[in-house]
Amino acid sequence: MQFEDLMLDESLLLAASDKGYKEPTLIQQEAIPLLLAGEDVLACAATGTGKTAAFVLPLLQKLLDEPNHGRLPKALILAPTRELAFQIQHVIHHLGKANQPHIAMVTGGQAPTAQLAYLENGCDIVIATPGRLLNLVENEQADLSEIEFVVIDEADRMLDMGQGPDVANVLATITTAFQTSLFSATLAGSGVELFANALLPNASRIEVDAANQxxxxxxxxxxxxxxxxxxxxxxxxxxxxxxxxxxxxxxxxxxxxxxxxxxxxxxxxxxxxxxxxxxxxxxxxxxxxxxxxxxxxxxxxxxxxxxxxxxxxxxxxxxxxxxxxxxxxxxxxxxxxxxxxxxxxxxxxxxxxxxxxxxxxxxxxxxxxxxxxxxxxxxxxxxxxxxxxxxxxxxxxxxxxx
Known part of the structure; x- marks a missing residue:
């Protein structure tokens, strides 16, 4: 399979090529069509198999198909650490350079005033660590009322860090019918399987065996x-x-x-x-x-x-x-x-x-x-x-x- 077979916009194909992507990895081949079709996805894939692009490309395609003309974000990406959050932002900037979506970063290690400015100025995507975002939502400083696309990245790491309740509480504040994808390197340990099934009971399931990889x-x-x-x-x-x-x-x-x-x-x-x-x-x-x-x-x-x-x-x-x-x-x-x-x-x-x-x-x-x-x-x-x-x-x- 080639990236051209995934029905992505030409601008995304060019950006993927510029970033050195030659052909889609297995997780990309399986996840991108499902996400473009609007399905919830539970994906278990090893680190280094291209899972970030597996959710970034369909997210960017959705923003191209239905541009966000308002100030409130349409997509939310939750990551366990600020390092991962910034890495996701880096990938979005590279792959989305044609439409340049506005991103609000909400993580620890940054001044709250700067994060509030990102949100108040309007954005398309929020990338956040769960605890910091929940704090802003509870103080009515972040409005997630128009979220349509949610990604939970490295769910196993989140649970290891005790972030499961914060994730659940953030998602409970979203009243719209949103599409959800959850990515994890393993379903073993810390109740990841139970957590995933509770959030995505009817999700399409993808597993790329880490050990064999x-x-x-x-x-x-x-x-x-x-x-x-x-x-x-x-x-x-x-x-x-x-x-x-x-x-x-x-x-x-x-x-x-x-x-x-x-x-x-x-x-x-x-x-x-x-x-x-x-x-x-x-x-x-x-x-x-x-x-x-x-x-x-x-x-x-x-x-x-x-x-x-x-x-x-x-x-x-x-x-x-x-x-x-x-x-x-x-x-x-x-x-x-x-x-x-x-x-x-x-x-x-x-x-x-x-x-x-x-x-x-x-x-x-x-x-x-x-x-x-x-x-x-x-x-x-x-x-x-x-x-x-x-x-x-x-x-x-x-x-x-x-």
Whole structure:
């Protein structure tokens, strides 16, 4: 299928081509026709499969077909974080440059007076985080009475952050009959399935299997480490390999992220750190340097797993294995995007084994254990042994040179 087959306006096709979209991804092929037909959609798709364009293109088409001649917004997009909200705005600006829809941003980290000015001056689309928008609605400072098109993006992340009630309360204030689409990278955990069914009981359902998606385009690897010093040495060796052009490194805690960034800098590896304590301007500046290749390694907590525009990451490295499988999927989704290949590396100390088991159970497959020449673990781990000797748990691989 080509974008021309989706019955989109010529201006949108040109904008998609200019942005480098060659042919629609699977989620775009399935979601765009349904949304153009006015149906509610529940879509489960992995990070990096083009889901933002899957709802932005039909939204823009609707605004082209029925221009908004009033001051009140016709479309509402809810996102869990301000970073994701700004990334969605960025995509709309690129794809909608022909009709240039007016957008009001309502997120944390911005002065309320500026956000009110966007709304009062009139807009076509509101992009918002749920809590901030609900506050404005309850104070009668935001009017959603003419909303026709609602998108709930990364619903699983919203529920993880406790935003479910705010989303429900915002939607309850809209009295018009609006079309709804809900996008989530996974339906597992935090009651996403129940939440989605409550909001969209009759929605058309689309599922793009995240685990299979990564298996096709992302090489997933495990290196076993004896201790912290061994893990740090493995980390440096992976980053120094010739195929590692850029590395997004995840830690479970901000203190660990700071420690890892300092270690990499001590090894003459250019590195920056990003976590929740940094303000929005600092995050943007640090990720900008990484995106432009001025910094080879970006060390982050899961604040960077969603919403940051990092289109060309060659390696995702889990310095800490995440606590849950769905978090692993979001992390790994930062590489191998838009059909590119990528590498996901997991550095596993003994205390990480339980988390690794959860990840493998979630994605439905064991991850192969590799060895780094000169950095083979001294201790034998029971994770390399199968409970059933006839069915080895891991795929044997030859030692890999630095």
């Amino acid at each position: 990564y298996a096709q385009q992302v090489s997933q690897q495990v290196y076993l480490a004896d201790n912290r010093e061994h893990k740090q040495a493995l980390l440096a060796a992976v980053i120094k390999q010739t195929d590692c052009e850029s590395a997004l490194i995840f830690c479970n805690k901000k203190e660990r992220a700071e420690e890892v960034s300092a270690f990499l800098q001590s090894q003459n590896i250019s590195a920056q750190v990003v976590h929740g304590d940094f303000n929005q301007a600092d995050r943007r500046e640090r990720t900008r340097k990484f995106r432009q290749g001025k910094v080879k390694a970006l060390v982050a907590t899961d604040v960077a797993a969603r919403g940051l525009d990092l289109p060309q990451v060659s390696h995702v490295i889990n310095y800490d294995v995440p606590f849950r499988g769905d978090i692993y999927i979001h992390r790994v989704g930062r590489t191998g995007r838009a059909g590119q290949t990528g590498t996901a590396v997991n550095l596993v100390e003994p205390h990480d084994h339980k988390n690794l088991q959860r990840v493998e159970h979630h994605i439905g497959q064991p991850l192969p254990v590799l060895k780094m020449k000169g950095l083979t673990p001294k201790a034998k781990s029971n994770k390399t042994k199968s409970k059933n000797k006839d069915k080895p748990r891991y795929i044997a691989k030859k030692d890999r040179a630095e």
